[in-house]
């Protein structure tokens with residue numbers, strides 16, 4: 248789903264933002280390194296000016312030295328000056344690099360870290376909408392493009408423009424007719440540049456978005472490699488990817504064609520004018536209205552400014568791509584985090600462990616077409632220290648309800664309270680320390696088992712206490728297998744824990760929730776991948792550990808229901824009934840139906856249930 252949504256973003260933003268406005272947003276990042284960038288700019292400008300000075304010396308050499316008597320001393324003097332100027336130009340280019348490299352890399356790093364921090368802060372709802380590849384490409388390739396532009400593109404664009412204008416002025420000082428000819432030649436180039444800007448901007452946005460979608464496709468296919476292989480969907484996935492890659496290739500080719508057509512103009516027009524200028528210049532020299540030195544200088548200047556003129560297409564293209572990259576960056580940075588701590592967080596008078604849901608209504612943002620919200624009117628109280636199982640048919644909204652407790656989503660209406668305080672009044676970090684979660688779809692990180700388990704452990708523990716907590720959590724979750732791994736609990740588990748079995752991953756995730764020592768534990772069917780025997784062992788240990796913890800557990804198996812003191816039945820967006828398992832079995836037909844359909848693979852438990 249995420250990939251598909253991301254593809255919808257391919258069209259880019261409808262609004263065309265002026266370059267100046269986009270660049271203005273870069274100012275706070277660039278400001279601290281501005282002095283060095285200015286230093287780099289002056290070095291680049293100096294190099295351009297020195298390059299233009301060489302033709303002036305050449306003119307002097309031809310007119311005053313060679314044309315008179317060719318005194319060898321003066322010739323060597325002029326050659327020495329030209330060599331020196333060449334050396335100074337090279338030195339200035341070297342200094343420019345020294346000045347700008349660090350600041351540009353610093354801006355890139357700061358923006359990347361800020362981007363990452365912002366992603367961490369954004370609510371779950373944001374991440375459900377955005378393709379991971381889109382975020383990956385925005386944080387990696389877009390920002391490295393920005394670095395190259397700051398270090399080279401932006402600077403050279405200004406320097407080259409100044410060089411070209413200065414070159415044109417110098418051309419006028421040597422011959423105003425030839426200068427005028429060049430100026431006239433720049434008119435079609437300017438028109439072409441205007442068209443190029445529009446075409447390239449659109450293509451650039453499209454290609455960067457398509458690259459993001461492609462990254463999402465790679466990420467999804469790598470992530471889902473087991474499913475793809477198991478279902479033999481490799482060919483379909485390959486074909487889909489091939490299509491996407493082809494679309495990107497076409498966009499890149501169209502971008503390259505737009506650039507090539509612009510380059511053709513910026514190279515062909517000056518070259519043609521140079522040819523015409525040569526004929527006019529020779530005629531003027533023959534007529535005695537132009538000196539040979541000026542003609543030589545004119546063409547030497549033309550040769551010098553030909554390089555920046557040719558580079559202009561590439562630099563403009565780079566600038567437009569960077570503008571797109573910045574727009575893409577700020578699209579994410581502008582996404583508002585609507586789940587934040589209040590300015591004056593409320594602390595509960597007593598950490599009772601009570602959890603209440605009062606008149607809770609919830610609908611996902613893209614749920615407009617639904618006849619009724621997923622959660623229409625939820626009223627539920629989980630008493631301090633109680634274990635409550637949440638039961639309902641598939642898709643009835645159990646996981647959705649669970650997510651409201653640690654405020655992964657906010658209710659559309661109504662209130663969720665933890666220890667008697669509305670979750671929206673809590674300091675978010677504190678709330679999430681109070682409420683630990685284990686999901687059915689476990690996410691582990693590519694680090695050691697120890698770090699995964701102790702991720703949410705209280706921060707003020709001594710090393711021994713941490714070890715004891717780790718051992719206890721692994722014991723309760725029946726995850727002692729960790730000690731048998733190559734490096735025990737220090738074994739690095741592969742990306743997303745893929746080197747472990749599903750059941751092993753679930754047990755580590757459960758151990759992580761237990762090690763957080765929460766007062767409220769929210770478990771989304773945390774035992775689904777365990778065999779019945781292991782589940783029994785975990786259940787028995789959980790009973791003792793959970794005795795002081797308020798627990799809300801989604802149950803997909805009758806055996807998980809057995810854990811609970813009371814069971815809440817979710818039906819049609821409401822809590823249909825609350826009671827003990829036995830009570831609901833005897834009084835509620837829908838409950839019997841749900842329990843009977845929960846797990847076809849548990850004949851013993853089911854027979855017990857049906858009895």
Ligand SMILES: Nc1ncnc2c1ncn2[C@@H]1O[C@H](COP(=O)(O)OP(=O)(O)OP(=O)(O)O)[C@@H](O)[C@H]1O
Nearest residue numbers: 375611613621639640641642643644645646647648
């Ligand atoms: N991020 C989301 N955006 C939009 N709709 C969603 C989202 N997540 C879930 N839904 C929809 O909300 C409904 C309830 O989903 P939920 O996962 O809460 O059900 P559940 O009772 O936990 O299901 P199951 O027992 O299969 O795990 C489903 O119709 C689902 O399609």
